[in-house]
Amino acid sequence: MLRTRARLFLGAGLVALVLVAGAAVVALARPTQPVTTAVTIEIHYSHFNPSEIAVPVGVPVTITLRNDDPIDHEWIIGDDAVQQKHRTGTELLHPSIPTEVVIAALSTRTTVVTFAQAGQLKYICHLPGHEAYGMVGVATIR
Numbered sequence: 001m002l003r004t005r006a007r008l009f010l011g012a013g014l015v016a017l018v019l020v021a022g023a024a025v026v027a028l029a030r031p032t033q034p035v036t037t038a039v040t041i042e043i044h045y046s047h048f049n050p051s052e053i054a055v056p057v058g059v060p061v062t063i064t065l066r067n068d069d070p071i072d073h074e075w076i077i078g079d080d081a082v083q084q085k086h087r088t089g090t091e092l093l094h095p096s097i098p099t100e101v102v103i104a105a106l107s108t109r110t111t112v113v114t115f116a117q118a119g120q121l122k123y124i125c126h127l128p129g130h131e132a133y134g135m136v137g138v139a140t141i142r
């Protein structure tokens with residue numbers, strides 16, 4: 001009886017050890033992205049690359065948007081309300097503001113954004129069908 005209990009305890013310990021080791025491997029495989037004040041995002045085949053960026057809060061971040069596609073795209077960063085407004089908007093193209101940039105076919109645009117608070121914002125191209133196709137990225141601000 002005692003031996004069985006000891007064996008069970010040992011078994012549980014091994015399971016816990018394997019779980020901890022697995023978590024450590026996951027942590028090593030996905031290091032925390034360093035924040036940077038200069039980011040280049042390439043657009044190709046209607047996707048953002050990278051689709052995840054990490055930027056600092058409270059300082060200007062220079063974002064270079066390079067469109068390698070033969071069609072126009074846009075880069076709109078903001079919270080859910082901003083994205084929803086563009087998702088349902090009727091204006092196809094509009095004048096650029098730092099957080100809403102149109103990048104004409106085969107061109108490069110640079111914008112400077114100062115993020116006021118930490119958190120996560122999505123960047124999306126809202127030209128028809130592009131979001132559904134996967135033109136979505138996430139900025140972590142910290």
Ligand SMILES: [Cu+2]
Nearest residue numbers: 073074125130
């Ligand atoms: Cu697009």
